[in-house]
Amino acid sequence: MTVSLDRPPLALTGDGALKTPYRPRIVGVGTATSAAVYSQQEVLDAFAITDPKIRSVFANSAIDRRHLTLPEPDADGVRAPEPQGDLLDKHKAMAIEMGAEALRACLKRAGAELSDLRHLCCVSSTGFLTPGLSALMIRELGIDRHCSRSDIVGMGCNAGLNALNVVAGWSAAHPGELAVVLCTEACSAAYAMDGSMRTAVVNSLFGDGAGAIALMSGPGDEASGTTEGPTVLKFASCIIPEAIGAMRYDWDRELDRFSFYLDPQIPYVVGAHAEIVIDRLLGDTGLRRSDIGHWLVHSGGKKVIDAVVVNLGLTRHDLRHTVGVLRDYGNVSSGSFLFSYERLLDEQVTRPGDYGVLMTMGPGSTLETALVQW
Numbered sequence: 001m002t003v004s005l006d007r008p009p010l011a012l013t014g015d016g017a018l019k020t021p022y023r024p025r026i027v028g029v030g031t032a033t034s035a036a037v038y039s040q041q042e043v044l045d046a047f048a049i050t051d052p053k054i055r056s057v058f059a060n061s062a063i064d065r066r067h068l069t070l071p072e073p074d075a076d077g078v079r080a081p082e083p084q085g086d087l088l089d090k091h092k093a094m095a096i097e098m099g100a101e102a103l104r105a106c107l108k109r110a111g112a113e114l115s116d117l118r119h120l121c122c123v124s125s126t127g128f129l130t131p132g133l134s135a136l137m138i139r140e141l142g143i144d145r146h147c148s149r150s151d152i153v154g155m156g157c158n159a160g161l162n163a164l165n166v167v168a169g170w171s172a173a174h175p176g177e178l179a180v181v182l183c184t185e186a187c188s189a190a191y192a193m194d195g196s197m198r199t200a201v202v203n204s205l206f207g208d209g210a211g212a213i214a215l216m217s218g219p220g221d222e223a224s225g226t227t228e229g230p231t232v233l234k235f236a237s238c239i240i241p242e243a244i245g246a247m248r249y250d251w252d253r254e255l256d257r258f259s260f261y262l263d264p265q266i267p268y269v270v271g272a273h274a275e276i277v278i279d280r281l282l283g284d285t286g287l288r289r290s291d292i293g294h295w296l297v298h299s300g301g302k303k304v305i306d307a308v309v310v311n312l313g314l315t316r317h318d319l320r321h322t323v324g325v326l327r328d329y330g331n332v333s334s335g336s337f338l339f340s341y342e343r344l345l346d347e348q349v350t351r352p353g354d355y356g357v358l359m360t361m362g363p364g365s366t367l368e369t370a371l372v373q374w
Helices: 040-046 052-059 084-110 133-141 156-173 197-203 219-224 266-282 302-312 320-329 333-347
Strands: 025-032 037-039 065-067 117-124 148-153 178-185 209-216 231-239 247-252 257-262 292-297 355-362 366-373
Touching (some): 025 084, 037 040, 040 052, 040 065, 084 117, 084 133, 117 156, 133 178, 156 178, 156 231, 156 247, 156 355, 156 366, 266 302, 266 366, 292 333, 302 320, 320 333
Parallel strands (some): 292 355
Antiparallel strands (some): 025 209, 247 257, 355 366
């Protein structure tokens, strides 16, 4: 649906609406990955996986390739599992490297410099750091020491929109000042290598990646150097407490390290609640689902995408960017929807007045959504 240029913005007063005279606008986006790329077959070969059931999980994932940083093979060509300490070191190094690249790309698209940054919110679930990643990024890049910061840790794949919600509030309270949400996920630092189906599902899915998104509100946003981004109108959330253990990252005593767990039923649980949260998001706006021109959904996996399509009555074209990101990068956790958003902007198909919905899902089990307008 295209809305005429003289149509006023929505006057939102319901739950989730940003209650402020200034509405934040997205003014930049940037993404980055680790260097090495592996096809699904190459991952199977690297770890000499021969079990036909596990190989079928990789083959039916709808993923062609992923960016991964795997352990180097020894003299016999064996890639040994890395101890937890080494994985934490890997997370720190990769999170900073990918994060710096994504942040710089985001600022460039926004027509801004590091010196313009006033708030940095860092998101990650693939490792734990104290001091947080935001402090490390400020030191690494020489960002102004007075830049305010926040860190969102351990929320999982939905966390990018949790952060956007928080930082949208900060942006609205600080008109004319630039804020960035940086999601950086070193999924290669959160792998467990064994022969179980539990780890096979995880190992077939995730890839390394970082995404950054910049916000500004008020009179200053016209001077940001870009007009391609939409205004953020409102947010809506839905947690499914009865499925709190369906997606988790916890300690595996047998492997003596952290590992992911994904319940096989989670795509259907998420799909069944997608309609609930979207109805809440649109409930006080007068909009119907058919009025939404752009859908940017987390690339959680083939079954997750299929469940969202069915339950929301969408088409494969509606989720073409979600599908394409899954194919080319796998699930890059909290930053996945930013890869899709970047692809949408590169298409140059958005028009003034268009509405878009951002949706992520993850542990909790949780669905997060945002309504935006160009």
